[in-house]
Amino acid sequence: MTCFFTHNPHIADSILNYLKGKTMSNQSKETISETTDSAIHETVQAEPTLDLDNIAPEGAEITEDQVALADLRQQLAEATSKAEENWNLFLAARAEADNVRKRAERDVANAHKYALEKFIPELLTVKDSLELGHQAAQQTAEAGNEQLASFLEGSDMAINMFNDALGKVGVVMVDPQGETFNPDLHQAMTLVPNPDLPANTVMEVVQKGYTLNERLLRPAMVIVSKAD
Secondary structure: OHHHHHHOHHHHHHHHHHHHHHHHHHHHHHHHHHHHHHHHHHHHHHOOOOOOOOOOOOOOOOOHHHHHHHHHHHHHHHHHHHHHHHHHHHHHHHHHHHHHHHHHHHHHHHHHHOOOOOOHHHHHHHHHHHHHHHHHHHHHHOOOOHHHHHHHHHHHHHHHHHHHHHHHOOEEEEOOOOOEOOOOOEEEEEEEEOOOOOOOEEEEEEEOEEEEOOEEEEOEEEEEEEOO
């Protein structure tokens, strides 16, 4: 076999060149494979690590304390929201309680002020009768009856005492003779033309009116003037 390659040197060179090329091809493939694996490994290493809601730094594990802290923060937010809701409910309830208290106080005050509202009109009827009798007696007394004059003096005192007693409980007489007609306090029975008075003037008071603590008990019955 040695003699064959010795007598044919060009064949031996061809075989050596082939073997060298084969060896270099295998080495190139290995080099390319190593280069590719290295590039892939570097690419994988270059990818960023996900940040889990900033609970832990990059590369660190989430501890039980951090989980508990996040849970406490959630509970605090819920408790704060509930406290604010309860506070608003408390303010509304307190405002309603204040309104109820004020209404109750006003009702009690009105009950004291107007407790006699149904009783006073009955007394006013008696007072009206006294005044009418006094007026009739006064007209007769002008004829010179001395006994009747004494009666008138006594009836005057009784009527004045009656007025004082009514005034002590808040009753005020409405006697609008000569005043401008006021529909809140007066009730017009008729309108009479009168060139000597301005329109809507009370010409005559047929029956006096009364108020109880500024609340109308009975309007004054009046005759009112009107323009021609």
